[in-house]
Amino acid sequence: MSPPDNTNQLMLNITAVERDTRIGKDALRVWEKRYGFPTPKRDINGERLYPPDQVEKLRVIKRLLDAGHRPGRIVSLTLEDLHRLGEELRESDVAKPAAANVAPEQQNEIQDIITLLKSHDPAQIRRRFSQTIMRTGLSQFVLKVAIPLMHEIGEAWASGELHIFEEHLCSEMLETSLRTAMASAPEANQHSRPRVLLSTFPGESHSLGLLMAEAIFQVEGCACMSLGAQTPLHDLVNAARAHRADIIAISFSAASNPGHATDGLTELRTMLPANIELWAGSPHPVLHRRGVPGVQLLADLEHIPVQLQRWRAQDPIRPDILSD
Template sequence: MTYSISDLEQLSGIHSHTIRIWEQRYKALSPMRSQGNTRLYDDRQLRKLLNIVSLTKSGFKISKICSLSDEGIDKLFDQQFSYSSDDEQADYYISQLISYGLAFDECSFNDLIDQGIYKLGLSDCYRKIIYPLLVRLGLMWRKDDICPAHEHFLCNIIRQKIFTHINNLQLTGHSGEKWLLFLPEDEDHDIGLLFASYMLRMHHHQVIFLGSKVPLDSIKRVLSTVKVSHVLFFMIKSRLASTAQKIIDQLSEICSSTKIHLAGNSEVIGKLNRIDHINWFKTLGEFEKTIQYPVLHERNF
């Protein structure tokens, strides 16, 4: 599997021009070449680029970063983005879960995650264990400690858990608020969205869950079929500001009479324009506060 320079542009959010000049000036990447001299990158190079970008965003200068050896960059990245958190118990769970994942040991993973959910409830388990686990998986891929198969394996067990909990919810009545949940066409990671679906249902909201890879056009058709109060979507991947902006503008036009909510990568969302009408959930807490309110309101009647 190889990437073109425009693939890297999309995946890293760094213009191809800049990728080239980093190569020329600082030897940042050393891509293979096609027969006709076109740059070809592999996963290792993509990882390196993503790590370099993260370090620049942490304030390191590109010249300084690239003066280091590959190992030096990895070490600096390790330093800046380490696995440990402040919650010891959660860290234990996470490390243990990942070590089961690395061995593709579904039974043990399953037992331990069930235990976590049983002790904390799904909501707190997600906040304290599952979400940090997903973040760590992303980091581990970037440090080449895991491969995509590990991620797929773990994510599908987690999906299984959240789907099961959604399925087992015994809902009586609802708030009258209807939420439409989806991810745009270039997004893959639907676990956060799935958890949002669970939380909304917990709080007696109706949910239309579309999952990932939904063409924006078909959102229009949903809105013309059903009365929807809220649209929620995520932008998790790094992308070019222009790509992200295009999605926002197009969706805003479609959802002129529906409240839009957005969560995800603050690097990307922070750079967006014309989002005054959009509600940005910067934390999980903000989301929970928003969805709880209407229920309290209902209780007051």
């Protein structure tokens, strides 16, 4: 452990590193002890401080973990070796499942956007997003452009081709464009069904996937209420009562812990009346293999229209048991 050093104002504390890299505090402490990395300094109060170069390496490690690598094999590698692994993933067909169903013209669109991203011109990126949404429609934009685009960008910075600020820029521009398109779309009327409440669990701060899910629900004619990220379970139940929700949709990112997701979904299911369905979008294969009783698990956003068709086929005329 390095001695205290407060001269570098760019260093991040452990909470900021967890938020930035999506690696939990417990994992950071275990890796430090087990693998000798990271090697944080300490402030005058003994709190961990992480230099920028270590934070950058942690970001790349997280991307490789999401792709299936094990911590014991990669945490102690150099940044150059990690970037080399990222490049191998980028060249692998297995590493790019999101691009499998992307048409050539849409793949060209994605590459053009990445080129624009490297020019660091936010206005041009927003304009390109808006034009593509108008041309393809909101739902197809989400499924065929936005999702594979973010996958491509993630693999690009894992291999060192893009910087993390460029990924953040793209996420911000994408979120702005989606919100603008959704605001201009016709609003669902008070009789639209199903009524969908959207959020993430506490600790899940990544809301772009939630916004993309809301866009598809909106296109499908649902009445949506999004609470944004990190809503406590009791507040979800109260919001369901206020919104007269038919469905609660919870979004999980690749950074989430499958075990925690299972526990949270199980607890929330017991708190809800039987007439409210609980849906969860998660990229974790282990969650789908095990299942969660009473929860509809969606591996990707393309499953939303299919599940809505099932829900509507039941033509539910359900008693409003949440009303006073």
